[in-house]
Structure formats: structure tokens, C-alpha cells
Amino acid sequence: MAEAGSWEVETTGSGLEALERVQSGICPALVLLDVARGDVDSFYTLRWLRRVRPEVPVVVLSHTDDAQHRVEAIRLGAQDYLVRPFDEQELAETLRRHLTLSEGAGDGEVAGEQMEQLGEDMFFVAASPAMRKLRAQVELLAQVDVPLLIVGESGSGKEATARLIHKLSVRSGFRFRQVNCGALPGDMLERELFGYEAGAFPGATRTKTGKFEIAQKGTILLDEVAAMPLGLQSRLLEILQEKRFSRLGGESPLEVDVRILAATNGSIEQALADRKLREDLYYRLSAFTVHVPPLRQRKDEIPLLLGYFMNQLAKHYTLPARTYSSAMLEACQEHAWPGNLRELENFVKRYLVMGDENLALSELGRDWYVGSEHPGGVEAAGAEVEAGKLKSGASGLRSLVQSVKGEAERNAIAVALEQTGWNRKAAARLLKVSYRTLLYKIQQYHMSPPPTYLPTSFTGQGVKGSGHGQ
Numbered sequence: 001m002a003e004a005g006s007w008e009v010e011t012t013g014s015g016l017e018a019l020e021r022v023q024s025g026i027c028p029a030l031v032l033l034d035v036a037r038g039d040v041d042s043f044y045t046l047r048w049l050r051r052v053r054p055e056v057p058v059v060v061l062s063h064t065d066d067a068q069h070r071v072e073a074i075r076l077g078a079q080d081y082l083v084r085p086f087d088e089q090e091l092a093e094t095l096r097r098h099l100t101l102s103e104g105a106g107d108g109e110v111a112g113e114q115m116e117q118l119g120e121d122m123f124f125v126a127a128s129p130a131m132r133k134l135r136a137q138v139e140l141l142a143q144v145d146v147p148l149l150i151v152g153e154s155g156s157g158k159e160a161t162a163r164l165i166h167k168l169s170v171r172s173g174f175r176f177r178q179v180n181c182g183a184l185p186g187d188m189l190e191r192e193l194f195g196y197e198a199g200a201f202p203g204a205t206r207t208k209t210g211k212f213e214i215a216q217k218g219t220i221l222l223d224e225v226a227a228m229p230l231g232l233q234s235r236l237l238e239i240l241q242e243k244r245f246s247r248l249g250g251e252s253p254l255e256v257d258v259r260i261l262a263a264t265n266g267s268i269e270q271a272l273a274d275r276k277l278r279e280d281l282y283y284r285l286s287a288f289t290v291h292v293p294p295l296r297q298r299k300d301e302i303p304l305l306l307g308y309f310m311n312q313l314a315k316h317y318t319l320p321a322r323t324y325s326s327a328m329l330e331a332c333q334e335h336a337w338p339g340n341l342r343e344l345e346n347f348v349k350r351y352l353v354m355g356d357e358n359l360a361l362s363e364l365g366r367d368w369y370v371g372s373e374h375p376g377g378v379e380a381a382g383a384e385v386e387a388g389k390l391k392s393g394a395s396g397l398r399s400l401v402q403s404v405k406g407e408a409e410r411n412a413i414a415v416a417l418e419q420t421g422w423n424r425k426a427a428a429r430l431l432k433v434s435y436r437t438l439l440y441k442i443q444q445y446h447m448s449p450p451p452t453y454l455p456t457s458f459t460g461q462g463v464k465g466s467g468h469g470q
Contacts (some may be wrong), residue, residue, distance in 0.1 A: 007095065007195070015045030018407045028100055030057050030255055033078070037063040043076060050077035056134075057098040075287065079136060090208055098136065114310065118163040125305065128298035133394045134161070141288055142168035147240060149285045150263040151220075152292030155342030158263040161223065161292050166219040171259055176220030182227030191248060200249025210244065216356050225262040226271040226286070233278045236260075238282045260285070293336040294343065302333050309348040322352055331364040358437045407408065410445045413438070422449040 009027070012018040022028070031049060035042040042060075045108040049058055062069060064081045073081050080094055098311045111251070116124045126135040141148060142165045150158045159178060181189060195210030211220060228236070239245050240260065244253045262285045264271070271277040294300070306324055314321035325334075337343050351360045413431065420426035428438040 007099075008469060010129045013243045015042055018051065019045060019048055021050065022056075023297050023447070028044075029057060030059065030095060032059050033059045035063070043072060046073065046076045046078060048467060052125065059098065062326035063213060066465060067144075071146060074140055074144055075387070078140075080140060092188040093150060112172060115304065116164065118160060118167060122160055122163055123308070124160045124164045125301055125308070127304050128300035130293040134292065135164075137165050137166055137290060141165060143152070143170075144288070145170070145259055147260045147262070147285050149268075150261060151268065151289060152263070152265060153294045153338075153340055154265045156265075156292045156294050157341055158234075159223065159293050161220070161259045161290060162221040162263065166259075166263065169219070171218050175215050176219050176221070177215040179211055181224045182224035186229040186232060186285070189228065193232070194235065194245055194247055196248035197250045197258060200247070206248070210247065212239065212256050213254065214259055217257050219259045219261060222260065222262045224264060224266075226264050226266055226277045232277075233281050235442065237278065237281050237284060241282075245466070295340045299333050303329060305344055306332060306348060307318070310352060312347075313349050313352050317352065319352060322355060325357060326362075328360060329359060331361055335364045354436060356434050356440075357435050358433055359440055367405070409441070410447070413441055413445070414447065417449070 010021075010026075012021060012112045015033075016033070026270070028448055031053075033042060033049070046060070049056070054077075058077065059080040059082065060073045060078045061082050063084050070081050079098055080093060082091065099384040115127075118124055124135070126132045148165065150161055152158045152161075162178070163176060166172060167289065179189070179192060184192060191208065193210050193211070193212060195208050195213060196204055198204055198207050205460060206341070208402060222236070235245060239256060239258075243257065244255050245315075246253050268277070268282065268286075272279060273280060306329070310321050310324075313319075329370065332344075332347075339346075347360070354360075413427070417424070420430060424438055424442070425435055428435045431438065
């Protein structure tokens, strides 16, 4: 891009010439692939462009709006598909969008614009290059009315991705339904999906409509599809192929028009090898596959997510929102978050309610410092410093370091409690931590006062004014 609203353009006379130039070392920011009417060779060009330069977005310009043609272009890796005739503004907007995505522009500003609300408790955020790329892919796939497989770790945002696809599709005016196939036994899952007729089984006193009927003309997400029993997978295959099914206990087939999205957080290859997922069903579902990256691959979004969760949870619990220190923000961005967004939300919830930064940092595996001054210049302070040095200099000894640090921490707390006669509030002030944090640590290290510090109230003398056990 030369300047705002203008681009430097290079043209070639054929797809072969374009490939030769790209392979010679030229790396364009974007490729416009003009497909002439009846030209099938251009798709070979597209296929090879994606192999040679997978990071370069390709926009197909076509003379036909044929659905199969569009689907094939997307399957081969096109980022967008424009049908002639189109106006200059539409083309410019398409170019600007994909060039911005490929350049990873505007961290803070773009992040704010890309927080899309999908419901009261559901959102899609695209403030990192990985998620901006996913957002562009989703926008394109939403226009192609075919089954889709969404793959990603638990809590990474598969349902949000499915809801965004529904929102951007022509089916957005109809219902979206989600079913967790791993949460129900086979017989209950069959009734939930397909419904049943009165008398189909003992206790079926009335006809029940299944999720496929409820989602007619809309979208249904089958979460954890590999957990679906094989018998039900064959029934699902029937819907994909024949667009019809029968209720449990029913005789007349019902026509169904619904887009099926399937999701899994496990290994597809392992599910196929273990024969938990039918191969024919997999191939029907996976013509288009979307991979939702885990949070550890999109850490640019963590500050935005921390702020969003804090504001939403503070409103929900009618509590004042808390702020994050630079140390906590750093720790959050370094944390691996194996539970992804779900784990992050729960972390924010605990911090909002407890309000203890030391405890929050401890959750993230950060050193828990007992304060800037150690009580009485105790030897534990030196041990804690040495543990910190060992931890920063030898990550391979993590478990040993944690043990050393824990012992130093415990010793420092023990000295403070001894100096204050086991008055825990006074000890917390001495250690310069919150009372709640100290209680947590005392419980963590299974500490209890020796008999010499038992308050008089324990012997039946009363507790008023004792000052102990606080």
C-alpha cells in the first residue's frame, strides 16, 4: 500500500507467470485472482499459490455466482470471493479489510472494535492476528451453506465461533440451538435431537419435538460430536445426506432444513483410529474445518478480556470493578491458561470477589512475597531471595524451587505468628499482606498454634478482649 486509499499493483498475463514471479521471491501483500468465465485452470493457480505462499490472502474475482464455484474457491483457500460486476468501493473495502488483517494493524483500537456481542453472556473477540484471521474466515464461511467442523481446546471459544457463523449467515433470522453430545446418555441424546412420538417408550405420554425440528431453517451446533454413539452418528449422516429423519417411534419421515455445525476438543485422528467417529460422517462434516486457537496463542487479547470480564462480572454481582496492577497483567500474559477463556473468566471472578492480588498472583504460579520487610530480619528472608534467584535462573528445577520457596514462605509466616503471639491480624500487618491471604497460606501449610498460644477462651474463660484467634 503506497498511501491511504491507494495501492501499488503488479499484473501478470497468466496464472503460470504469477506463480513464477511469486516463486522467484516476490511476496505480494495480497493476490487478486481474476477468473474468466469457463476458466478452470485458475483454480490450479489458487491451489499452488496457497502452497507456495499460505500467508498471502487471495481474493477471487469471478464472472459467475455459481454456489459450487464459490464453495470450491473457499475450499482451496480463497479469503474472499467477489462476483462481477462490482463497484470500486466494494473492491476497495475488500482490499482494505484483508490488507489490514494481514498486517495485524491497530492492536488497541482494532481490539475494541472487534469485541462482538453474540448474546447476553456470549461474545467473539478478534484483537490478535490469529483471531482476526479466524474472523475473516468465519465471515466468508458463513455465506456458504454447508456443514462445518470446528476444532479447538475446551473453553477456547468454539460455541462463540458457531454463533458468529450463524449471526453472519442467511439463517440468522431463525433459531440457533446447541447440544452437548458428550453430556447425555445415548438414549436421552437421541430423544433430545430427534424427538419422539407419544408411546415410543414407557413414560412417553406426549409427542416431543427434537432440536432438529426446533432449529428448522436455522443452525444447530453438535458439540463433542465424537462422543455421539455410533448408532446416532448413522442417523445424523441420514440428515446430512437425505435432509430428513423420523422421530423416535414415528413412521413418517420429516423433512428438515438446518445447517449442521459440529465441534470437538479432542483429536480427530484418535477418534477415527479408536472407531469412535465414523469416517463417512467425518468426511461429510469436514469439507470445511475451522481451528479456534487456544488463548496462549492469542495473548494480545488478554488485557482486553481481563477488562471485559471484570466489567461484566462487576455488574452481575453488583460489586465495584477492581483494577489490575502491571505485575498482574504481566503474570496473566505469561500464564499458559490451559482452560482458556473459561479459566480466565473464573480467575477474574475470584479476584473480583476476594480482592487479593497476592492470592491472585499465587494462583498464576508467581512468587508470593510476604512484604517489603521481613519480620525481625529473619533468616527466612534470605532463603526466599535465594529461592527467587534459583527460580529465575534455572526453570528446569521448578519443582525444587517451589519446594524451597514454600519452605521459606512458611518460615517467614511462622516467625511473624510467633512474634505476634499468633494474633493473625497483627501478623498480616507485619507481613504486609491481607488478612485473607494469610489465612489462605496458614491453611495451605497446615499450620496451627502451639499449646502455649491457645487463647484463654479455649479453657472456658471467655473470649472478650483475648485478642487471639483473629
